[in-house]
Amino acid sequence: MNNLKYKTIQYLDRNESQYGPTPKCFEYLKTVGIEELAWYSRDFSRGVKSKLSERIAKDFGFKENQIIISYGSEDILKQLIHRYLARGEKVLIPKEAWWYYKKVAYEVGGFNVEYPMKKGKIGKIDSYLYDLDKLIKIYDREKPRIVIIASPNNPTGNMISKEELGKFLDVCRGAIVMIDEAYWGFGSKDNSYVKPYIDEFPNLIICRTFSKYFALAGTRMGFSFAGNNLEELKGYTTRYLGYNLVSENLSLIAYDDNKYYEKVTGMMQEDKEYFYKEFNKMKGFTPYKSFANFMLVDMPAGIRKDLDKFLKERNLLIKFLDEEAFKTETRITLGTREQNYYLIDSIKEFLKKAKH
Numbered sequence: 001m002n003n004l005k006y007k008t009i010q011y012l013d014r015n016e017s018q019y020g021p022t023p024k025c026f027e028y029l030k031t032v033g034i035e036e037l038a039w040y041s042r043d044f045s046r047g048v049k050s051k052l053s054e055r056i057a058k059d060f061g062f063k064e065n066q067i068i069i070s071y072g073s074e075d076i077l078k079q080l081i082h083r084y085l086a087r088g089e090k091v092l093i094p095k096e097a098w099w100y101y102k103k104v105a106y107e108v109g110g111f112n113v114e115y116p117m118k119k120g121k122i123g124k125i126d127s128y129l130y131d132l133d134k135l136i137k138i139y140d141r142e143k144p145r146i147v148i149i150a151s152p153n154n155p156t157g158n159m160i161s162k163e164e165l166g167k168f169l170d171v172c173r174g175a176i177v178m179i180d181e182a183y184w185g186f187g188s189k190d191n192s193y194v195k196p197y198i199d200e201f202p203n204l205i206i207c208r209t210f211s212k213y214f215a216l217a218g219t220r221m222g223f224s225f226a227g228n229n230l231e232e233l234k235g236y237t238t239r240y241l242g243y244n245l246v247s248e249n250l251s252l253i254a255y256d257d258n259k260y261y262e263k264v265t266g267m268m269q270e271d272k273e274y275f276y277k278e279f280n281k282m283k284g285f286t287p288y289k290s291f292a293n294f295m296l297v298d299m300p301a302g303i304r305k306d307l308d309k310f311l312k313e314r315n316l317l318i319k320f321l322d323e324e325a326f327k328t329e330t331r332i333t334l335g336t337r338e339q340n341y342y343l344i345d346s347i348k349e350f351l352k353k354a355k356h
């Protein structure tokens, strides 16, 4: 195609940020010196793992050793499973889940059992919802060693409320529960439950990342709040020579720049409203409520292949899901405003052409 708006592929398929991190991160990179590149961290001599864990612990009122640092949240998930799941034991995961949940138990000879979400509405918008009664029923029946709850969940975009979460944690005190909050910040910035739940439920771990809200996926930095029964995990995950010092400094810079991230998230929120409105006008399309940086959109099965081709010709890549739980859904990562509007315009153009 001539006159392409975008000369290179626009990746709206992997829940990465298209705005990028705060410009302060790029400024910092110009100043990086021998200390970050050639030397090990000296934070251990001060009795803490890192400046980052120290800072997060202070802000949330934890002891420093309750904060785990990891190579993104993928890494803490892997370490948790590898440390605690014995051969033949079960992990309870959402049926509608990020693909790695489905795989990780098998790395150590364990296996998955799944709990389904239900569908409903939030306001006027269609939404996936946690089905607490079903979750509890399946938990009681299966007695898994580990439970994973993603909030917001990928690819459905819904959250579990802190009240529902509290109820569930109360029921499943015998299991280790991981709350994956990789998409924290886009739909809610609530932190009020973190300290009380970690204090009350010693088998709980809440995992967050710098990859999504803070737009630092390439630096691979994640952190978790860990309950007091997870002592062995704290030891298992500790890296005594320190962590990636450049990543750590970038994370701290991002962590402190609320203004930039609130501005970006505000624009993404407006664009999500635009997506709901526009997709709801398209025949056979259903957009689902999203508390994340992506949106799940159901669309007529018959157009998927042609739409995919049409968008690729315009250098737009979105994710046409093809798995057991999702045969007709597409997951669209929110891009910049310009990308988002271009995507909607392109889909409209495709639908118009498809009619003739």
Ligand SMILES: Cc1ncc(COP(=O)(O)O)c(C=O)c1O
Residues within 6 Å of the ligand: 014, 015, 071, 072, 073, 074, 075, 098, 150, 153, 154, 180, 182, 208, 209, 210, 211, 217, 220, 221, 222
């Ligand atoms: C639900 C969920 N959890 C965790 C991750 C991993 O993120 P990271 O390892 O970059 O922190 C992803 C990545 O897309 C995800 O979708």
